[in-house]
Amino acid sequence: MFESKAGILFIAGIGFFAFAFLSNAVVPMVMYKDLPEQTAEQVVNDKLMYQFDELSRRYPGAFREHIGEPTVENCADALRLGKQVYVGEGCWHCHSQFVRPVSNDSKRFGQVSETWEYQNELQRPVMFGTRRVGPDLSREGGRRGSDWHAVHFFKPKMVSPDSPMPEYPWLFDGAPDQPNGRGLALITYVQWLGSWLDTYPYYEELDAEKMEESF
Amino acid sequence: MSSETVAETLPRHADLVEERLVRWYFLAAISYMLISMLGGILMALQLIHWNPLTSWEIFSAGRWRMVHTNAIAYGFLANAFLGTLHWVVPRLTLQKVASVKLSYFIFAAWQLIVLGTAAGIIIGPTLQDQEWIASLARNWHMEMSLGAQGLEWGETPFWVDPIALLGLALVAINFLTPIAKAKGPMYVTLWYYMAAFVWTFLTYAMGNFLPQYALTGTSAGAVGGLFIHDLVGLFVTPLGWGLMYYIVPIILQKPIWSHGLSLVGFWGLAFFYPLQGIHHFLYTPIPMFLQYGAIISTIAVEFVVATVVINFMGTLWGDGRKVVTNLPIRWFYTGMIFYFITCFQCALQVTLTFQKLIHFTDWVVGHAHLVMFGVFSMWIFGTMTFLFPRLLGREWYSRKLCEIHFWCSAVGVFIMFLDLGLAGVFQGFYWSSLQPWDVSVDGSQPFWITRLFAGLTMFVGFLCFLYNLHMTYRGEQRASSTAAVPATA
Numbered sequence: 001m002f003e004s005k006a007g008i009l010f011i012a013g014i015g016f017f018a019f020a021f022l023s024n025a026v027v028p029m030v031m032y033k034d035l036p037e038q039t040a041e042q043v044v045n046d047k048l049m050y051q052f053d054e055l056s057r058r059y060p061g062a063f064r065e066h067i068g069e070p071t072v073e074n075c076a077d078a079l080r081l082g083k084q085v086y087v088g089e090g091c092w093h094c095h096s097q098f099v100r101p102v103s104n105d106s107k108r109f110g111q112v113s114e115t116w117e118y119q120n121e122l123q124r125p126v127m128f129g130t131r132r133v134g135p136d137l138s139r140e141g142g143r144r145g146s147d148w149h150a151v152h153f154f155k156p157k158m159v160s161p162d163s164p165m166p167e168y169p170w171l172f173d174g175a176p177d178q179p180n181g182r183g184l185a186l187i188t189y190v191q192w193l194g195s196w197l198d199t200y201p202y203y204e205e206l207d208a209e210k211m212e213e214s215f
Numbered sequence: 216m217s218s219e220t221v222a223e224t225l226p227r228h229a230d231l232v233e234e235r236l237v238r239w240y241f242l243a244a245i246s247y248m249l250i251s252m253l254g255g256i257l258m259a260l261q262l263i264h265w266n267p268l269t270s271w272e273i274f275s276a277g278r279w280r281m282v283h284t285n286a287i288a289y290g291f292l293a294n295a296f297l298g299t300l301h302w303v304v305p306r307l308t309l310q311k312v313a314s315v316k317l318s319y320f321i322f323a324a325w326q327l328i329v330l331g332t333a334a335g336i337i338i339g340p341t342l343q344d345q346e347w348i349a350s351l352a353r354n355w356h357m358e359m360s361l362g363a364q365g366l367e368w369g370e371t372p373f374w375v376d377p378i379a380l381l382g383l384a385l386v387a388i389n390f391l392t393p394i395a396k397a398k399g400p401m402y403v404t405l406w407y408y409m410a411a412f413v414w415t416f417l418t419y420a421m422g423n424f425l426p427q428y429a430l431t432g433t434s435a436g437a438v439g440g441l442f443i444h445d446l447v448g449l450f451v452t453p454l455g456w457g458l459m460y461y462i463v464p465i466i467l468q469k470p471i472w473s474h475g476l477s478l479v480g481f482w483g484l485a486f487f488y489p490l491q492g493i494h495h496f497l498y499t500p501i502p503m504f505l506q507y508g509a510i511i512s513t514i515a516v517e518f519v520v521a522t523v524v525i526n527f528m529g530t531l532w533g534d535g536r537k538v539v540t541n542l543p544i545r546w547f548y549t550g551m552i553f554y555f556i557t558c559f560q561c562a563l564q565v566t567l568t569f570q571k572l573i574h575f576t577d578w579v580v581g582h583a584h585l586v587m588f589g590v591f592s593m594w595i596f597g598t599m600t601f602l603f604p605r606l607l608g609r610e611w612y613s614r615k616l617c618e619i620h621f622w623c624s625a626v627g628v629f630i631m632f633l634d635l636g637l638a639g640v641f642q643g644f645y646w647s648s649l650q651p652w653d654v655s656v657d658g659s660q661p662f663w664i665t666r667l668f669a670g671l672t673m674f675v676g677f678l679c680f681l682y683n684l685h686m687t688y689r690g691e692q693r694a695s696s697t698a699a700v701p702a703t704a
Contacts, residue, residue: 002478003401004401009409012486013413016489017413020490023508024489024490025421025425028437028502031434032433080352084340084362085340087363088336088363089275089278090363092365093280093281096575103571104646104647104649108646119432120431123435124426124430125366125435126426128499129575130367130495130575131575131577132646134656162657163656164263167270170272170275185344204651
């Protein structure tokens with residue numbers, strides 16, 4: 001059996017793979033099968049609409065040309081495109097989207113990530129990430145204004161001098177106040193991340209002295 | 216039967232092995248290694264603020280980081296392994312592949328798959344806001360992105376995936392046919408190869424389709440982790456060890472030390488390796504009991520790895536001098552030492568204690584480089600060093616350049632491993648001590664600069680290899696080639 005063709009093909013090849021798939025994949029699938037998956041339209045919330053509306057007034061020309069009116073449907077479409085930009089440009093290779101229960105993550109970023117936060121179309125495939133060169137982004141929405149993000153995507157060093165993040169001038173028509181369709185969509189997507197939560201800390205204000213007290 | 220009559224009745228090597236195809240596969244693999252290394256250098260330059268191509272869309276560092284990993288997995292490793300399969304399988308089974316025409320078709324198709332992946336990753340995102348793509352997505356419920364898919368190691372665009380899966384099925388048919396026809400007991404190598412054909416197909420299907428079309432959120436994360444893991448463990452690892460079990464005894468001219476241990480190694484790997492996927496996402500919302508299971512099987516596989524390494528050390532016993540004198544053997548055994556180090560590291564870093572500190576840091580990047588380059592790429596370079604003189608009918612142009620290739624690769628990757636591991640510890644402590652984020656980035660600079668030079672060392676070694684190969688091509692052909700020799704080994 002251990003050296004026969006059938007044994008290797010069916011026990012090792014198919015059998016062990018199936019057993020691992022059962023325990024590592026089917027178990028979580030069954031556990032979460034009752035959690036509904038939300039569409040992009042369903043995850044648009046008031047806070048995001050506030051940002052989306054603000055975006056339409058800040059860049060009126062570009063917004064009308066690439067998105068149109070600041071409606072919920074258009075916002076959902078912008079989220080879908082923004083997520084594709086996030087994947088296509090490889091943002092997820094340097095930014096994670098999950099706050100861990102360890103390493104003081106929740107002090108810096110906010111509430112620890114939970115399963116329901118990922119049950120939507122925009123987490124297909126899920127954007128947990130495996131590396132943090134830059135900070136976690138799952139509580140980024142509303143943290144900074146959309147104009148900050150525009151400048152930051154155009155040339156990160158303008159607002160964050162030590163940042164090794166690449167520049168993305170191709171998300172703009174020549175200047176940081178001229179985002180194109182992809183640029184507007186990416187800003188919308190980033191403003192969405194975490195907007196489903198009530199609050200999270202402003203970690204930029206963390207300093208060593210304050211933290212001393214909490215230890 | 217005397218040995219002469221055996222030699223007469225055996226099929227000749229030239230009738231079994233399509234050497235031209237092996238050569239083509241190796242050359243394709245080498246080209247993608249060059250591309251991958253350039254991508255890695257670009258990303259390394261980006262991190263230390265030296266990127267000279269910073270505002271050029273098609274040289275976007277983020278996109279080239281994905282080209283870097285995909286070119287290694289599907290360009291370099293897959294092509295090189297397919298080349299070795301075309302050499303090893305017919306010689307071990309004394310049967311030809313199912314169809315040589317099919318072999319050539321697979322070769323062409325696989326290059327299209329790799330180039331399609333690279334083109335998709337580089338050009339795809341530029342086209343994302345085109346109206347025709349949006350309407351395709353709306354009316355046909357298709358993925359909007361022609362570019363990368365959001366799966367680590369599975370960034371192959373969604374439109375490449377079905378073709379790649381078909382290609383893997385054809386590879387399996389092409390090589391399982393001679394294995395099925397072979398008579399008598401199967402040698403260890405063929406166990407690994409058989410299992411690898413099944414596993415690679417299943418892994419690719421699972422990882423590229425389920426999280427995209429069937430699953431969301433946390434369960435998709437579990438499958439994604441399983442995919443990252445199985446791609447290394449069930450595609451690269453069995454093809455790599457299968458190759459070692461074949462080629463090391465041939466060069467040392469003696470059988471493998473213990474048949475029993477090779478059984479333990481194979482079945483232990485087959486059982487424990489696929490169970491570990493979730494260890495890539497510890498402390499996520501994936502249920503804790505599943506995380507514990509993945510951790511325990513990861514530690515278990517370390518013992519299995521020890522048996523395999525012991526078996527190969529036992530085989531070397533008495534011939535230790537060959538590590539110095541025989542270049543391919545040195546490549547292989549250095550790779551095995553690195554393999555033992557990465558696996559030992561794995562058993563430690565997979566624990567929750569380590570994960571607190573090193574998850575999300577460069578520690579993991581260092582680990583990945585030692586596995587993919589320090590082990591499997593080094594085994595392939597060793598195999599190429601051994602086979603190119605036979606494939607070309609020429610001796611290496613320069614033994615010295617071969618030596619430089621070895622030393623630059625081995626030293627470069629080991630420095631990179633140490634450097635990034637240390638960087639990871641620093642980054643982990645910067646984060647947990649709640650320093651401002653910039654501190655962790657600035658504090659990484661010395662490590663990232665060291666990493667660039669470690670990478671350049673590996674690159675210089677590779678350039679020496681390219682030059683050496685070029686000069687060997689131009690050199691005098693040997694009078695006798697292996698073509699007429701019976702395929703006894």
